[in-house]
Amino acid sequence: MKPWTPPKRMTKRSLLSDINSIYDPIGLITPVLIKGKVFLQQLWSLKIDWDEVLSDDICSRWTTFYSSLLQLVDLSVPRKVLLADVVTLQIHGFCDASQLAFSACVYLRSVALNCSVYIHLYTSKSRVCINEGHDYTVARVMCCCDISLN
Incomplete structure (x- = not known):
């Protein structure tokens, strides 16, 4: 991540630019990024225009969030995904959901000839639930989560 300084005029557009500037292709920091994405969704519900200067409270909350990212x-x-001399390879998928977001992750578990076990987070994804005009139950969101795992 590059060093970050808050813009002079913090707007919904600048916050979206901040969160989208973080490169995480395999989802290693998904649990942290989802908090920012949920925060942005809450801004949508406030009907704030793209270039409207945000309140001091919102700016302070975003600065706190982004500082935690630093x-x-x-x-x-580690770049190593599997052990050498793999005898057994298993893929384990997990998912979870709430009314705000859902996430899924995949782990690889490898067992070597000498019976040593190595477990590695392979990838993860998260999505913010659509809340505008929808009343999803956690069970419904969990179904979306299961689908994203497949």
Whole structure:
């Protein structure tokens, strides 16, 4: 992540630009990014225009969120996905949902000849639930979550 300084005029457009500037192709920081995406969705429900300057409260909350992202600069993820001499390879998928969002992740579990086990987060995805004009139950969102896992 590049260093971030809040823009002089914080707008819905600048916040969307901030969240979309984070490159996470395999979803390693999905649990953190989803908080920002839910925050943006809440702005939509307030009917704020794209270039309207946001209130001090909203700006403060976004600055706090984005500052927490900067702690991820030191995040290091090993490139190794599997053990050498794999005897058994398993794929495990998990998903969860709430009324705000749903997420799914896939782990690879490999067992080597010497019986050592290695488990690695392979990928993850998250989506914010559409709330405008929809009244989804958690069970309905969980179905969407299951579909995203497939």
